[in-house]
Amino acid sequence: MNDADSTRQKQIVGALVEAFADLMEADPSAFRTKFRKMAANPFAFYRGSACLFYNDIRDFDDPWADDRTSRVWIHGDLHLENFGTYMNSEGTLVFDVNDFDEAYVGHFSWDLRRFVASLALMGWQKALPESDVRALAETYLRTYVEQVMHYVQQEADDAYALRLDNSRGSIHDLLLQARLATRVSLLDSVTVLDDYDRHFRRGRGVRELDENERDTVCESLDAYIERVPPNKRSERPVFYRIKDVVGRKGFGIGSAGLPAYNVLIEGATQALENDIVLSIKQGNVAAPSRIVDEPAVRNYFEHEGHRTVVSQRALQVHTDPLLGYTEVGDTGFVVAELSPYELDLDWSDLTEPEEIAPVLEDLGRATAKVHCVSDEDSDQTLVTFQTEDAIHGVIEGRLDQFVEEIIDFGLAYAEVSRKDHQLFVEAFREGEIAGVSAT
Numbered sequence: 001m002n003d004a005d006s007t008r009q010k011q012i013v014g015a016l017v018e019a020f021a022d023l024m025e026a027d028p029s030a031f032r033t034k035f036r037k038m039a040a041n042p043f044a045f046y047r048g049s050a051c052l053f054y055n056d057i058r059d060f061d062d063p064w065a066d067d068r069t070s071r072v073w074i075h076g077d078l079h080l081e082n083f084g085t086y087m088n089s090e091g092t093l094v095f096d097v098n099d100f101d102e103a104y105v106g107h108f109s110w111d112l113r114r115f116v117a118s119l120a121l122m123g124w125q126k127a128l129p130e131s132d133v134r135a136l137a138e139t140y141l142r143t144y145v146e147q148v149m150h151y152v153q154q155e156a157d158d159a160y161a162l163r164l165d166n167s168r169g170s171i172h173d174l175l176l177q178a179r180l181a182t183r184v185s186l187l188d189s190v191t192v193l194d195d196y197d198r199h200f201r202r203g204r205g206v207r208e209l210d211e212n213e214r215d216t217v218c219e220s221l222d223a224y225i226e227r228v229p230p231n232k233r234s235e236r237p238v239f240y241r242i243k244d245v246v247g248r249k250g251f252g253i254g255s256a257g258l259p260a261y262n263v264l265i266e267g268a269t270q271a272l273e274n275d276i277v278l279s280i281k282q283g284n285v286a287a288p289s290r291i292v293d294e295p296a297v298r299n300y301f302e303h304e305g306h307r308t309v310v311s312q313r314a315l316q317v318h319t320d321p322l323l324g325y326t327e328v329g330d331t332g333f334v335v336a337e338l339s340p341y342e343l344d345l346d347w348s349d350l351t352e353p354e355e356i357a358p359v360l361e362d363l364g365r366a367t368a369k370v371h372c373v374s375d376e377d378s379d380q381t382l383v384t385f386q387t388e389d390a391i392h393g394v395i396e397g398r399l400d401q402f403v404e405e406i407i408d409f410g411l412a413y414a415e416v417s418r419k420d421h422q423l424f425v426e427a428f429r430e431g432e433i434a435g436v437s438a439t
Contacts, residue, residue, distance in 0.1 A: 019051035068390035076102030079118035088318035103311030116410025143364030151388035186340035207247030224326035232321035277338040303332025
């Protein structure tokens, strides 16, 4: 390994250790699993290393950042696989951005750069020529700008949403698949019927709680209920009654090592088919927060659970009515329904540019929506200006330059990530990541 590669490998390891040291110490086996998943391919590595991305752009001179566009609500980890279906608070199936664990206040272009780099990595894995990847990235970015301009020109920011009645192709098929899901099927997969009531199945990934820990989690649910927006809180006397509580392990690449619980509660009635599973997951430090040095932003949040929920309500229209936050001990947690209607788009079936382009148009519009339109229950006061006006102000008269610069950055960073993946794998195999060995 030459000196440049050795230096870069140390940077990669250092960024991962800085971001996850406490979690790795608490649960090294979870991170061994996470790192094995990241080792699978460059895209998987990129998904799990948002902390490295932000470390790399810490001193980047962003030509599209000014006093306003550098402090808008961003997703924080926007990539191709962070879009999927969900049931919104109006009862409508929607395809949209999901997973807000890294959401924060920052440069709007960071989301676009991270997305385009993910597209370039996916394109490389599909052996698409660079010219095709550039054309696809341009489709995404120009559609994004078109939707931003729509919000500039409209007095009311009506939310753009992909639904059963206006979607097409792969996204429409995914929404149809989500429509076939049922709460009963989900409940049957994670619970058993015993003595005329439901209880969680015990098995792999499920941790039994002692009485003290169970009582602590139940108390945290009381605090959560008090914080649910009044118009989304159920007043039915049976709702929220706790039936069972277990610890959970075994989340995806992004949530490895985060303590979590599942709580089974009574739904709207005592009928067994409308019981609800709540996921209570510890909030993690948002990757962009590591380079946004603004005390006013950092001090705005009570903890990472609060930050995640405030951010999601600022970015997503008609959020899950059960979304909320609480504390378990002194640590912030996010509360959300474990929903049967959440499905991710399978990119393995999209192989040709003509199949991918329409999807990217939809994702471009969805990205503009999360930047420009908040949930009706969003009560944040960090971003008080119209984001669409701010973005329009920095792009106006320079659209071609904007598109070209973001694409050039994304493709260049994807190449860096492909090399970083190899360096990461070697570091992990050789035991260079403190606290987590490969064996």
